Amino acid sequence: MSFNTEFLAPDILTVPERGSPALTAKHSTVSVCSLTAVLCDVREQEIEIEQCRTRELSCERRLTYWRHYERKPHRTVRLAFESTLSVLELHSVSKRFHRGEETITALDSAQLTVRAGELIALLGPSGSGKSTLLHVAGGLETPDEGRVILAGEDITRLNAGQLARSRRRHIGFVFQFFQLLPALTAVENVELPLLLDGERRPRRAAARLLERTGLGGREDRFPGELSGGEMQRVAIARALVANPQLILADEPTGNLDSATGAVIMDMLTEQVRDTGAALVLATHDPSAARRADRALLLRDGALSASAALDA
Amino acid sequence: MNARTSGARRTSRQNRITASAKTLRILGLRHLRRHKLRSLLAVAALGAGTSLAMSVLIVTQSVSASMTSFGTEIAGGAQLKVIGSTPEGGISQHLLTAIRDTKGVRSATGVVQAVTIVQSRNARPAVTIALGVSCSESLPIGLRGCPTSLKSASTALPSQASAAQMPVALVAPKLLERMAAVGTGGRANGNAGTNGNAGTNGNAGANGNAGAGMQLRTDVGLVPLTGARELNALNGIDDGRLIILPLKTAQRLFDRGHSMDAVYVTADAGASIPKLQARLRSAVGGWNGVVPSGTPPPETSIASNAIIPMLLVVAVLASGIAAVLVYNIVSLSLEERRKENAILAALGAAPTTIMMGPLAEGAVLGAAGGIVGSAGGWLIAKPVASTLSTFTKTLAGAPVLIHITPATFVAGATIGVGLGVLAAVRPALRAARAGIAGELSRRDRRSASSPLALASRATASLVLTxxxxxxxxxxxxxxALHSWQPALAESSFFVTVISVVIATxxxxxxxxxxxxxxxxxxxxxxxxxxxxxxxxxxxxxxxxxxxxxxxxxxxxxxxxxxxxxxxxxxxxxxGGSQGVFVATTARNSSVTVDAKLPAHVIQRLARVPGVATANAQVTILAGHIAGRLVEVEASTRPVMDLQLYAGHESLARFNRGYVLVGPALARRLNLSAGGHLRIDTPHGYAYLPIQGVWADGTLVGENVTVPMSTMTRLWGPQLPAVVAVAPRPGVSPAVLARRIKAAHIYPGLQVLTASQVLRLAxxxxxxxxxxxxxxxxxxxxxxxxxxxxxxxxxxxxxxxxxxxxxxxxxxxxxxxxxxxxxxxxxxxxxxxxxxxxxxxxxxxxxxxxxxxxxxxxxxxxxxxxxxxxxxxxxxxxxxxxxxxxxxxxxxxxxxxxxxx
Structure with a gap:
């Protein structure tokens, strides 16, 4: 990956103003050293300029900073980056399942690049491999072949612990069946990713997101006390709370009536656009797909461009 | 900058810990609250399992506490105690002098501590301690001064008094009540028990006929306690199971000659107790023991050594079963939460975080189950302690009372936590390794083990069995004479149990x-x-x-x-044992109470019509260390009637002074035929030539059988506990037993046929x-x-x-x-x-x-x-x-x- 260090200094100052997505550096320490010309402490979307250190620092010093900030994940250290940088890359990814003597090819040499801020719709019939693609992209499933690059890092080489950390820092999931934990209240479900990442007091951020998704005043309800639409709002808030670069949404309206589904889609796309994250949306719903920047069709594990958006 | 960095790291670590604690609380522990029934069932299962382990702990603790409390009560203000080479009469007058002459000793009081039976017409016989003390020294039992009645008795009672003469004794009012002697004596007309003097100044009350109707079993027969006096202060010692006699009286009644059982030592003011202990050890020799005064009598270990190992086997089995139950419950709980765990993993929970949930749940359930188990253990321990108590009362005069402290519940909770966490480890690992995508899409349902796999496992476990x-x-x-054999046997037993469980x-x-x-x-x-x-x-x-x-x-x-x-x-x-067994008490078949048969009884027994032979069986305990006592056995007509593991089966050789040792003693001291057994005697160490090792299980195999001549030479003449009487041909054991009873040879003589002994044993x-x-x-x-x-x-x-x-x-x-x-x-x-x-x-x-x-x-x-x-x-x-x-x-x- 090429990196124009000359470009960095002005760009980083514009991050908060234009809401440009920022990439949490997850490179090896070597690449951090070589790439990190400017390190800034971004807190609550505001860059503390005085904390910025420029490349006059030695490589060793930069590494010291990096390690320090690595241990403070919520005062996230970010790198400014070229706006064309990809968030997710799938290189010739294949995945097969065995059921008895039958082998099912869910993904067949899939190639995909998702850029920051991009909204992609994945279309395809049931069993075409949409969910598998999302699972592989999110590190929930290991591909049989190929590489998955998430935020510049090949996640197929990570162990379970590293994968978990990668997921909680880079990805937000939204599922068809909401997948909320029934023992936790709405706000507890939302704050969970932050808690898992070591955030001590995540309640405020979680409550604010719930407020933004229209669930103010319902924070302490358990999932069983919420409607389907409300549960999906909680799930979206949970996906966004850790400020990920990539949202993977698997049929987020599949379990909702069309009116509620439309509201949920509006909210999801709006929230995703606000945060500047990329969204990969698996859906059967053409109207949902029309909101996407690109639509891709999966059939028998093979990925191709779809004409759905033009229809 | 460095200070700032390290401060920031510390804060970050604290944040993580706080966050992890919160995650655990809402993920793991809330499940317990929301699934109350399941939690209660898990606690019940754990409680049931740990209660058995806890019962062993409570029994062990109760034995130790009861015996220590007993030892401390008897010891009073003394700091050290000297125990002789045998618990009965192991201290000679010469040794007492040596102790008194040791630098740093303020006073040394020799006592006879006999365990015997007190009986009355109105109550069941009760085991009691007859403590012989001398008023020439300060009393060891914590009384302030020597009671005046005992002082006068010490001087007034001639040491050669006959059995019919009443010893002047001090008894606890509690004992009198227990024996239902009130009303038969003069307690009602005296204020001894209530006037308070006895309890405060050590003087007995005015009632001088408290023990009327009560009799004490001794080595000289049944002795009436008619002249006994009540002493309130004795109520607090061994729950009143105590009779105090003048030393000389006790020595005469319990065949001690001029010897004593123990010496209580009070140190000079400011003297270093450890240094005094070392000096005393050097003065008395290694065949005598110098221990803290509260140390329980070594005989008490016999009871616990016989029962506690079996209890431990039981406890291990029970704990294993409890762990399996908890494992099952935690597994089921996690099965239900497979999807939740998958969601957590999808949100970025690390495998360790997912594991921590069930582990914390196991720990909390374990702690609660352990506390419940402690209460259950207490219920189970009661009958077990009662069984043990019958042994300890006979051996040392002290009962086992259930002893529970808050620490017991802490121990229960700890055992429970251990079991709970142990049981949760495998399910937790499985939860951490579960396929996330498969769970979310319900694709990865658990597949049952195939019949082939089950059959393989069953076959393997049966082969292992x-x-x-x-x-x-x-x-x-x-x-099992080799030191490795018990370990192999015990571990094989556990493997048998485990493999049988796996096979099941x-x-x-x-x-x-x-x-x-x-x-x-x-x-x-x-x-x-x-x-x-x-x-x-x-x-x-x-x-x-x-x-x-x-x-x-x-x-x-x-x-x-x-x-x-x-x-x-x-x-x-x-082995020629077919016949009639004669003793003073039904239980007098082994090491037991101080009520043995005098020599004249054996002579009179031999003259009963129909008696072919009368074989007197003598037993004493040698040693002074708990758990290392050796039972020494001798009989007037020895027979080689047990299986010989090693050595020579020659009666002639035995009669020449060789000895036969029990298997546990041989194993512990690595003894073999041809070697020598070093044993404690009142005169120092004796080295006995070993003829062989045989299957004598007395005292769990810690025994040595010696010729009667050796017994007499080393420990002096001993009274037999049991006489085995063989009938002449044509006379049945039952007829012979009737004839012996009819002969009225000795008061309170117990005559049992072999079948009656079998029932009793x-x-x-x-x-x-x-x-x-x-x-x-x-x-x-x-x-x-x-x-x-x-x-x-x-x-x-x-x-x-x-x-x-x-x-x-x-x-x-x-x-x-x-x-x-x-x-x-x-x-x-x-x-x-x-x-x-x-x-x-x-x-x-x-x-x-x-x-x-x-x-x-x-x-x-x-x-x-x-x-x-x-x-x-x-x-x-x-x-x-x-x-x-x-x-x-x-x-x-x-x-x-x-x-x-």
Whole structure:
């Protein structure tokens, strides 16, 4: 990956103003050293300029900073980056399942690049491999072949612990069946990713997101006390709370009536656009797909461009 | 900058810890609150399991505390105690002088501490301590000064007084009440017990006839206590089981000559106790012991050494079963939460975070179960302590009282946490490794173990059982004289138990699979029940283990009891022992109370018509260290009637002064024929030439049989505890017993035929097996809890499936029948496996028993017991299914089907 260090200094100052997505550096320490010309402490979307250190620092010093900030994940250290940088890359990814003597090819040499801020719709019939693609992209499933690059890092080489950390820092999931934990209240479900990442007091951020998704005043309800639409709002808030670069949404309206589904889609796309994250949306719903920047069709594990958006 | 960085790191770490704690709280512990029933069941299972382990702990703790308290009460203000080379009369006057002459000793008081029996017409005989003290020194028992009555008695009573003469004794009012002597004496007309003087200044009350109607068993016969005086202060010592006599009186009554049993030493003010202890050790020699004054008498260890190891076996088994139950419950709990864990993983929870949930849950459940188990342990410990108490009272005069402290509950909670966490480790690891995507898409449902895998496991565990049984046999072979043999035998026994448990877990589902195939086309509900049991081999296995354990334990315990009975019967009928046994008390067959038979009794016995021979059997204890006492045995007509493990079977050689040692003593001291046994005697160490090692299990094999001449030479003339009288030809033991009784040779003489001794010995042996029966009863409860919890939890998981069955037409009554059928089939299979796999258990226990109890017994299988316990176990299983069945009947079908 090429990196124009000359470009960095002005760009980083514009991050908060234009809401440009920022990439949490997850490179090896070597690449951090070589790439990190400017390190800034971004807190609550505001860059503390005085904390910025420029490349006059030695490589060793930069590494010291990096390690320090690595241990403070919520005062996230970010790198400014070229706006064309990809968030997710799938290189010739294949995945097969065995059921008895039958082998099912869910993904067949899939190639995909998702850029920051991009909204992609994945279309395809049931069993075409949409969910598998999302699972592989999110590190929930290991591909049989190929590489998955998430935020510049090949996640197929990570162990379970590293994968978990990668997921909680880079990805937000939204599922068809909401997948909320029934023992936790709405706000507890939302704050969970932050808690898992070591955030001590995540309640405020979680409550604010719930407020933004229209669930103010319902924070302490358990999932069983919420409607389907409300549960999906909680799930979206949970996906966004850790400020990920990539949202993977698997049929987020599949379990909702069309009116509620439309509201949920509006909210999801709006929230995703606000945060500047990329969204990969698996859906059967053409109207949902029309909101996407690109639509891709999966059939028998093979990925191709779809004409759905033009229809 | 560095300070800032390290501060920031510290804050970051604190943040992480706080966040992790919160995550654990909301993920792990909230489940417990939300699933109260499941949590309660888990606590019940853990409580049932840990209660057995806790009972052992409580019993051990109670023995230690009771004996220490007893020792401290007797010791009063003394700091050190010198114990002689034998607990009875091991301190000579010469030794006492040496102690008094030691630098730093302010006073040294020699005492006789006899254990005997007090009896009256109105009450059952009671074991009591007769403490002989001299008023020439300060009293050891904490009384302020010597009671005036005892002072006068010490000088007034001639040491050669006859048995009929009343010793001046001080007795505790509590003892008088216990013996129901009030009213027969003069207590009612005196104020001794209430005037307070006795308790404060050490003087006895005015009542000088408190013990009227009471008699004391002694070595010179039954001695009336008519002149006894009450002393309130004695109530606080050994719960009033104490009679104080002048030293010389005690020495005469209990055949001590001029010797004493112990010397209580008070140090000079400011003297260093450890230094004084070292000086005393040097002064008295290594064959005498110098210990802190509160140290319990070493004889008390005999009782605990005989029973505690067996209890430990029981506790380990019970804890294992508890761990299996908790494992089952945690596994089921996690099965229910597989999807939740997958969601957590998808959100970025690290595998360790996912593991921490069940581990924390296991720990909390374990802590609660451990506390419940402590309370249960207390209930179980009561009968066990009562059994032990009968031994300790006879051996040292002190009962075992249940002793529970807050630390007991802390220990219970700790054991529970250990078990809970241990049981949760595997399910937690499985949870951490589960396929996330598969769980989220419901693709990765658990596949049952294949019949082939189950059969392989069953075969492997049965082969292992065979190997372990061979290990048990090797472990006890030839008396287990090698130091490695007990370890091999014990570990093989545990392997046998574990492999049998694993075999049960594998065979039970195989039975279900086989039965399901056979039942095809049969009744639908039975088939469905069998299918349910067959497709969940893990759960079926756990429930089968619980049922099988209760049946198996009953079978093993009853069979072992029968083996012991057969062994005792064989030993009493063989080796010329057929005849009549004469003693002062029914229990006087071994080391026992200070009420032995004087020499003239033996002479008079020999003159009873029909008596062929009278064989006096003498026993003493040698040594001063608890757990290392050696029983020394001698008889006037020695016979070589036991199996010889090593050495020469020559009576002539024995009579020349060689000795035969028991297997445990030989093992502990690495003794062999041709070597020498070093033993403590009042005159120093004696070195006895060893003729051989034989199967004498007395004192769990810690014994030596010596010629009577050796006994007399080393320990002086000893009175026999028992005389075995052989009848002349044509005279039956029963007739001979009647003749001896009619001869009125000695007051209170006990005359028992071999069959009566067998009954008595069997009842004592059965008493020692009480912990096993307690375990068995507890295991029945555990089986009940296991089946109940498993069926309930399975029911929770099968809600959707049951709802589907209901939707397609299964009636509520049908649902009840289905659940009850499962429990009944399982109870039947578990009981059958308990019987089948109980056989290796019986064999293994019988093989290793000589190491625990000293004696080897013939193998017996008590099949009659099964007629009671098999139906009982099945009934427990079926009863446990009632609640799950009721729950299934009340299932909300729509809700169960609809929920996703």
């Amino acid at each position: 065979g190997i372990a049984l061979t290990g048990c046999w090797f472990g006890q072979r030839h008396g 877990a594998s065979i039970a589902p195989l039975i279900m699979i086989g039965a399901r195939r056979l039942a095809r086309g049969g009744r639908t509900l039975t088939g469905l029940a069998l299918s349910n049991l067959a497709r969940e081999p893990g759960r079926t296995g756990v429930m089968a283990i619980a049922v099988a354990a209760s049946v198996g334990t009953a079978f093993i315990t009853a069979s072992f009891n029968q083996s012991v009975h057969a062994g005792l019967s064989a030993s009493l009928s063989g 069997s009842s004592i042996a059965a008493g020692q097996l009480a912990p096993f029966w307690t375990l068995q009863h507890a295991l029945l409860l555990v089986a009940f809890v296991a089946v109940l919890t498993t069926l309930l939890l399975v029911g929770v998981e099968r809600d959707r499936e049951m709802a589907m069955l209901s939707a397609i037409g299964l009636s509520p009554a049908g649902m009840v029948r289905l659940v009850i059928s499962e429990a009944a089939i399982l109870g039947l299979a578990g009981a059958a496996l308990g019987v089948a796999l109980g056989f290796p258990g019986v064999i293994a226990l019988n093989e290793i028993a000589p190491i625990f109890i000293g004696f080897s017994n013939p193998l017996r299988f008590d099949l009659a017991t099964l007629a009671i316990y098999v139906p009982l176990a099945i009934a427990a299983s079926v009863t446990a299914a009632v609640l799950p069945a009721w729950r299934a009947m009340r299932l909300d079908v729509i809700k169960a089907i609809d929920y996703e």
